Amino acid sequence: xxARRQKHPAKPPEAWVATxxxxxLFAGYEEGDPITVLDLGPGNASTLAFLSRFRAxxxxxxxLDNPALRHPDEDVSVARAKEIIGQQLAVPTGMQFDxxxxxxxxxYLDIPTMEALSAVLQPLFHxxxxxxxxxxxxxKKPDDAYQxxxxxxxxxxxxxxxxxxxxxxxxxxxxxxxxxxxxxxxGTLLRAGRLELLFEAP
Amino acid sequence: MIGPTIxxxxxxxxxxxxxxxxxxxxxxxxxxHDLTIGESGQVVANLSAxxxxxxxxxxxxxxxxxxxxxxxxGKVQGNLVAPxxxxxxxxxxxxxxxxxxxxxxxxxxxLPKSSAKPDLSxxxxxxxxx
Numbered sequence: 001x002x003a004r005r006q007k008h009p010a011k012p013p014e015a016w017v018a019t020x021x022x023x024x025l026f027a028g029y030e031e032g033d034p035i036t037v038l039d040l041g042p043g044n045a046s047t048l049a050f051l052s053r054f055r056a057x058x059x060x061x062x063x064l065d066n067p068a069l070r071h072p073d074e075d076v077s078v079a080r081a082k083e084i085i086g087q088q089l090a091v092p093t094g095m096q097f098d099x100x101x102x103x104x105x106x107x108y109l110d111i112p113t114m115e116a117l118s119a120v121l122q123p124l125f126h127x128x129x130x131x132x133x134x135x136x137x138x139x140k141k142p143d144d145a146y147q148x149x150x151x152x153x154x155x156x157x158x159x160x161x162x163x164x165x166x167x168x169x170x171x172x173x174x175x176x177x178x179x180x181x182x183x184x185x186x187g188t189l190l191r192a193g194r195l196e197l198l199f200e201a202p
Numbered sequence: 203m204i205g206p207t208i209x210x211x212x213x214x215x216x217x218x219x220x221x222x223x224x225x226x227x228x229x230x231x232x233x234x235h236d237l238t239i240g241e242s243g244q245v246v247a248n249l250s251a252x253x254x255x256x257x258x259x260x261x262x263x264x265x266x267x268x269x270x271x272x273x274x275x276g277k278v279q280g281n282l283v284a285p286x287x288x289x290x291x292x293x294x295x296x297x298x299x300x301x302x303x304x305x306x307x308x309x310x311x312x313l314p315k316s317s318a319k320p321d322l323s324x325x326x327x328x329x330x331x332x
Contacts, residue, residue, distance in 0.1 A: 013291075034302055043272070043295025048287065055302035062296040092281075092298060159291075 013046065015146050015158035020188050021198045023153040025099060025132045029054060038091070038124065039101040046149035046157050047101070059097075061089045063105055063117075070165050072113050081116035089120065096126050100182065102133030102199070103148055106175055108165045114178045121181040131182045131199030134190075136169045143192040172197070206242045220251075223258075233267070241275050254284075265303075 029035050035054040039047060042062040051058055064070040066088045072081070100121065106114055136142065146158025172195075176184055182199035190196050204210060208224035215231045222230070223240040230237060230249045237251035243258030250265040256276035264270055266284035274292035283300045 043278075043289050043293065043297075043299075045289040045291045045293060048289050048299065052286070052301065056299070057302060058299045060295055060297065060299070065296060090297070 013149075013151070013157035013159050015144060016151070017148070017156045017158065017190055017192075017194075018154060019156050019190070019196055021132060021186070021196050022150055022156070024198055025130050026153065029098075035099065036095060036097045037099045037101065038089075038097040038121075039103075040105040041101070041103055041147060044147070044149035046151050050150040050152065057095070059089070059091055059095070063088055064108060064165055069109070069113065072110055076112075078112050078116045078119075081113050082120050085113075085117055085120045089124075091124060095124070097124055097129055098126075100125065100129065100131040100199070101150075102131055104134050104142075104167070106133060106179055107136065107168050107170055110168065111174070111178050114170075114175075118179045118181040125181055125201055127201050129182065129201045130185075131197075133197050133199065135172050135175070135184075135187055135195035135197045137189075137193045137195060139169050139171055140193055141167045141169050142194045144194075204243075206240075239276070248280075 031053045033054055035051070035056050037051060037056060037058045039058065039060045040063045041060065042065065043060040048058065066084060068076065068084050069088065109117060134142070144158065145161050145164045147161045148156045148158045151157040172184060172187070180202065183202045185198045185200040187195045187197045203221045204224045204226065206223040210224065211227045213229045213231065214220070214226065217235065219236040220230070220232055221238045221240055222243040222245060224243065226245045226247050228247050230247055230251070232251040234252050236253045237249060239245055239256045239258045239260055241257045245258070245260045246262060248263045249260065252267045253269050254264055254266045255271045255273065256278055257273045258275070259277045261279050263281045264278065264283070268284070269286035269288070270282050270284040271288045272278050272290065272293040272295055274290040277294040279296045281298045281300070283303045285301060285303060287299050287301055289295055
């Protein structure tokens with residue numbers, strides 16, 4: 001069935017991007033199945049509407065809502081960063097996630113903070129956890145600055161980011177070396193200088 | 203209605219629909235009825251009702267027996283439990299959403315049934331009118 005854009009009653013998204021990996025991210029999950037999803041971004045109308053087809057439990061962490069993570073202090077230790085991230089995620093006790101939506105968030109973090117995030121997330125994932133995020137081409141910041149959500153299995157939709165944090169454009173090698181909670185399984189090229197990455201449990 | 207200049211500290215219960223445009227600090231419990239947090243409403247409380255619509259600001263847990271709607275002007279930080287939850291474009295939300303309230307939380311992960319791709323073809327998604 002051809003993908004259709006969702007209709008929204010208020011201001012619509014400004015960007016639409018075709019994706020090949022979202023369908024793979026949710027492979028094996030059928031409508032009505034239970035699923036737990038961690039989204040590192042703020043609540044997203046499109047993503048929530050997409051996940052409504054499942055019996056979903058979702059945490060929207062809004063990771064960079066915390067100023068200490070948005071503008072990391074060089075003197076903050078990894079231990080302190082872990083504490084801040086744990087408080088920001090506020091995951092219910094005992095919850096583990098089937099899916100983690102990383103979006104651009106790894107590129108908004110410096111290396112120590114990325115390592116801290118990896119350490120905090122690791123116990124929240126199980127052997128079949130999958131993740132989705134964006135990579136960069138040739139270490140360059142993408143041409144667009146959008147906050148993305150899932151419109152349907154074949155499309156992402158983006159809205160402008162208010163006050164975009166510093167973008168560090170980490171290479172896949174650097175992500176692989178410092179974000180150990182999940183490993184990059186495959187990637188495909190998107191438009192505007194982006195890669196989309198599918199992550200799997202290591 | 204709790205008007206925009208009214209401040210309440212404590213627990214509000216009742217057997218009718220309620221619109222809150224003022225400040226509430228405590229808890230609101232309206233089983234079988236509708237609760238609306240108006241645009242000027244500022245609530246630091248746990249909310250429970252049949253349907254809950256947030257046009258203003260809420261910090262606390264929200265339980266809707268039927269549905270919860272956070273409108274484009276709404277701002278919520280907390281945990282939502284309801285079989286149907288809608289975020290309008292522009293709504294601000296941070297926290298957890300449980301759209302499977304009949305299933306008790308367990309540490310056991312849900313495993314994909316098979317590696318075969320499911321039919322995730324787009325379908326009409328019901329959106330609440332603003």
